Amino acid sequence: MSASIKKAAVIGYPIAQSLSPLIHQHWMKQVGMEGTYEAIEVAPDDLAGFARSAKDKGFRGFNITVPHKIDILPSLQKIAPLARQMGAVNTVKVEEDGSLTGYNTDGIGLVKHLKATVADYPTDKPALILGAGGAARAAVLGLLTENMPMVMISNRTRAKAEAIAKEIGHGRMTVVDWEEKEAAVAAAGLIVNTTLLGMAGQQPLEIDISRAAKDTVVYDIVYKPLETQLLAAAKKQGLRTVDGLGMLVHQGAAAFKIWFGYDVGFDAELRAKLEAKIT
Numbered sequence: 001m002s003a004s005i006k007k008a009a010v011i012g013y014p015i016a017q018s019l020s021p022l023i024h025q026h027w028m029k030q031v032g033m034e035g036t037y038e039a040i041e042v043a044p045d046d047l048a049g050f051a052r053s054a055k056d057k058g059f060r061g062f063n064i065t066v067p068h069k070i071d072i073l074p075s076l077q078k079i080a081p082l083a084r085q086m087g088a089v090n091t092v093k094v095e096e097d098g099s100l101t102g103y104n105t106d107g108i109g110l111v112k113h114l115k116a117t118v119a120d121y122p123t124d125k126p127a128l129i130l131g132a133g134g135a136a137r138a139a140v141l142g143l144l145t146e147n148m149p150m151v152m153i154s155n156r157t158r159a160k161a162e163a164i165a166k167e168i169g170h171g172r173m174t175v176v177d178w179e180e181k182e183a184a185v186a187a188a189g190l191i192v193n194t195t196l197l198g199m200a201g202q203q204p205l206e207i208d209i210s211r212a213a214k215d216t217v218v219y220d221i222v223y224k225p226l227e228t229q230l231l232a233a234a235k236k237q238g239l240r241t242v243d244g245l246g247m248l249v250h251q252g253a254a255a256f257k258i259w260f261g262y263d264v265g266f267d268a269e270l271r272a273k274l275e276a277k278i279t
Contacts, residue, residue, distance in 0.1 A: 004034060005034050005035055005036065005058075006028070006033055006034065006035035006036075006060050006259075006260060007035065007036050007037075007057070007058045007059045007060060008024060008035070008036075008037045008059060008060055008061050008062060008063075008259055009037060009038050009039065009040050009059060009062045009063070010037075010038075010039050010040070010062065010063040010064070010065060011039075011040050011041075011042040011047075011050060011062055011063070011064055011065070011068060012039075012041070012042070012064070012065035012066055012067070012068060013041055013042060013043055013044060013066075013067060013068070014041060015039045015040065015041045015042075015065065016039070016041070018039045018065065019248060019274060019277060019278070020037070020039065020063055020248075020252060021037050021038055021039050022273060022274065022277060023248070023249055023252050023270065023274070024037035024252060024256060025037055026269070026270050026273060027253075027256055027262070027264040030264065031260075031262045031264065033260065033262075035260075040062075042068070044067065044068070044071065047068055047071055047072060047075070048074070048075050051072065051075035051076075051092075051100060052075070054092070054094050054098075054100065055094050055098035056098075059094050060093070060094055060259045060260065061091065061092055061093045061094055061255065061258065061259040062091075062092050062094075063090060063091055063092075063252070063255055064089060064090050064091070064092065065090070069088040069089055069090055069134055070087065070088050070089075070134075072089050072092065072102065073087075073088075073089060073102065075100060076089065076092065076100045076101065076102040077099040077100055077101065078099065078100070078101040078102070079101070079102045080101065080102065080103045080104070082103070082104055082107070082141065082145075083102050083103050083104035085141060085168060086104045086106075086107070086134075086137050086138060086141055086168075087137070087167075088104055088134045088137070088138075089102035089103065089104055090103070090104050090105060090106050090251065090255075091103040091104065091105050091251075091254070091255040091258060093258050093259060103254075103255070103258060104138065105251040105252075105254035105255050105258075106134070106135060106138035106139075106142075106247070106251050107138040107139060107140075107141045107142025107143075107145070108142060108250070108251060108254045109246075109247045109248070109249070109250035109251025109252070109253075109254060110138060110139050110142050110143075110192075110219075110221070110247045110250075110251075111142040111143065111145075111146050112246075112250040112253075112254075113242065113246030113247050113249070113250045113266075114190075114217075114219060114242055116246065116250075116266070117242045117246065118217050118240050118242060121189070121190055121217045121240075122189025122190060122215055122216070122217065123146075123147070123148060123149065123189070124149070124189065125187065125188060125189030125190075125213075126148070126149065126150035126151060126152050126174075126187060126188055126189065127139075127143050127148050127150075127151045127152065127188060127189065127190040127191070127192060128151075128152045128153075128154065128176070128181070128184050128185065128187075128188035128190070128191045128192070129151060129152065129153045129154070129192050129194060130154055130155070130181065130191070130192065130193045130194060130195055130197075130205070130207070131155055131193065131194035131195035132153060132155035132157065132160035132161040132163070132164055133160075133194065133195070135194035135221055136153065136155070136161075136164065136194040136195075137164055137168065138194075139192050139194050139221075140153065140164060140168060140169070140173065141168055143190075144168070144169075144170070144172060148172075148190075149172065150172055150173070150174065151169070151172060151173045151174075152173070152174050152175075152176050152184050152187070152188065153165060153173060153174075153175055153176065154175070154176040154177070154178055154180070154181040154184060155178060156178045158175060158177060158178070161175045161176075162175050181207060182207060182208045182209075182211065183211075185207070185208070185209050185211050185212050185216075186211040186212065186213070188212070188216060189213070189215065189216055189217070190216070190217050190218075190219065191209065191212065191216060191217070191218045191219065192219040192220075192221070193205055193219070193220045193221060193222065193228075193230055194221050196222065198220065198222050198228040198229055198230055199222045199224055199228075200224045200225055204229055205228070205229065205230050207230065209230070209233055209234060209237065209239075210237065212234075212237065212239060214238065214239070215240075216234075216239050216240075217239065217240045217241070217242065218230060218231060218234035218239050218240070218241050218242070219241070219242040220241075220242075220243060220244055221244040221247050222244050223243060223244035223245040223248060223278065224278050225278075225279075226243050226244075226245060226275065226278060226279065227243065228243075231243060245271070245274055245275075245278075246266055249265075249266045249270065249274075250265075250266065253265060253266070
């Protein structure tokens, strides 16, 4: 393959269902780049070897999805401050000397899509984050960076939520017991589901949002289905909603910028391609 061809990839285990190749190939064509972006299944035992060989294989960079976002850290020579604070990496840039720099664009993607969809989302009330995994951590950091005054977090395992509040909350987070999350709904201006609950094949997210204020925004990072039960319930109440497809695209756009220097975005053609793929 010619050295002029730009190569990137997404790695995970499993990885077959990834939408990232469709997204990045759309942008490569859009900017007139001769390049490839592929989904590569990398088993946990092969992760370090893949990282070592990235330069020799001609990669400019690669995205990382489950279960590698934390396990990749020992293979990196540099970690950007936000990724270090998050304790997880979803984007790796292969530098000219072959060294690897890790970034995390998940929080950036969430906030950019939120602002693009509902520019006037409430910032005078706390956000309520459901879940305490990597996506929750990204959401919290993204919102706190955008000067959200307070973030409430609720998770079935309280200790995991407490760990996030302690590590990155800086006094601007409170932990809500999972059984008390409905009470927190009434106080929240933004509700973000970062769990897999409600995704096709997963258990439903059981939460009553009937007490939400009329200006509350409801965001679900799940995008299969595109309209989850949570978003359907929110729309029925007349609340503004944000689906999970945009977070995926905007975090990818930030990665594309890191690797190739181009500003790309979420246009109608790309949304149509993605919706056709997941429905």
